[in-house]
Amino acid sequence: MKKIGLTLLTAFVGGAMALGVYKLAENKYADNMSFEDKQKVYFASNPSTSPTVSSAGQVDLTQAAAEVTPAVVYIRTTYSSKQSDSQDQFEQMFGEMFGQRMRPQGPQMASGSGVIISPDGYIVTNNHVVENAEKIDIVTNDHHQYEAKVIGTDPNTDLALIKIEATNLPIVKLGNSDAVRVGEWVLAVGNPFKLTSTVTAGIVSAKGRSIGIIGSEDQPNQNPFGPVNQKTPSLRTGIESFIQTDAAINPGNSGGALVNSNGELIGINAAIASHTGSYEGYGFAIPVNLAKKVLNDIKKYGKVKRGYVGISFADLSVPDAARSVNSDKTNGLYISGLMKGGGAEAAGLKEGDIITKVDGNTVYESSDLQERVARLQPGDKINLTVMRDGKEKDFNVTLKADSPEPRIAGSVSKSAAELFNKLGASFVPVNSDQKTKFHINGGLVVSQVRPGGIFDDTDIPVGSVITSINKQSINSIDDMDKAITNLRNGRLMITGFYPNGGRFTNIFDVR
Structure with missing residues (x-):
């Protein structure tokens, strides 16, 4: 009997250890998954069995509304009075002329919406909803409130990724x-x-x-x-x-x-x-x-890795554009210039070529090319069909990058979210080349600086390396989280290196 009990206990302990190891591996793997892969796992575990077509055969939108609404959040943003000073001046000059109500002095507030796309709290919204915000409050459909931090923004597409500290959230x-x-x-x-x-x-x-x-x-x-x-x-x-x-x-x-x-x-x-x-x-x-x-x-x-064709062009669908370049075509993109060393020049395209197709799809206007390229990474190839001397010719163009990108770091706790947003920057870990260049063992690289934040105001540019905050070594976002939530006298002392290797120490009053 004792042997049986010992055997069962051993099996139980071994199973528990195996499950624990599996869970650790699963969590680490999940952190590196794309949002699409995370969603596949989520919906495999939470399948929807409700039909979207009524018995009458017509599209029934009630089920779609019921599934989506829980994952759409209300966003309330707060801005410092300094960031709205210029707007206040214009309102004082012209506001009453157009019957506009004057805004009160002091911190300003605005609102918008967001969509939860990952159960662990990632939310997509517009860049203009959170741009320059010092504080971002999230209210979910079930009335729970959270404070969000900005993971990163892309003004070129007006998109932003923000995050709240929560789990098992409904997603779209x-x-x-x-x-x-x-x-x-x-x-x-x-x-x-x-x-x-x-x-x-x-x-x-x-x-x-x-x-x-x-x-x-x-x-x-x-x-x-x-x-x-x-x-x-x-x-x-x-x-x-x-x-x-x-x-x-x-x-x-x-x-x-x-x-x-x-x-x-x-x-x-x-x-x-x-x-x-x-x-x-x-x-x-x-x-x-x-x-x-x-x-x-x-x-x-930490930011968008964008590939470039390396051309300037005129959209022939715009009125009078074709006439201005002496073209008889009224759709397509007329190549007016080539970037030296760019992908288009390397592939053999010339000024005067007219792009008629991208990957076999007809190009009617600039958006047909821009969106397609915007989905790709540097190093990806794209097939462009151009009209040259009255004949169509295909070219395979390798997209070029503007600069190499490091990997992003982890998350920051809710308690530091407001100050994190006030810094107005995104961060990624240093790589081996940067460690050698700056003679350091660790740190965080500034991968993005957003307008209106502390880093923008004090000219700490992209590519700078943060090594310590309030004399605490910074090697991860978790380190930054701890440092900025333990302030003394409301002051923040940030030490690091500029991209050119020059050392800096900046002290900010963040009260």
């Missing part, structure tokens, strides 16, 4: 925006005018829309979720290939979900075209297939 299933068809039913889920968990329905009105709103330097401070002047050209490259919908969306829907009748996320609501700032029938969402690449890059590298 990532769909396939390439499969979206004009005329199909869609739902917009968000928090317009602070009306939380609002669902509206409509159809897809168009695809591949470019409205010149992302990165326009003539209106750099304009909230993209507002009136759009489609005649204003974009002077800075923004990647736009919006899904257009007539589902009612309004200010506050920014960062919310656009889903199909199966409850799958096909876009992130980002802008409206309006003369009044409110819904007039034209809403625009960022395609989820583009968002997948951006979000995975932010999580893995």
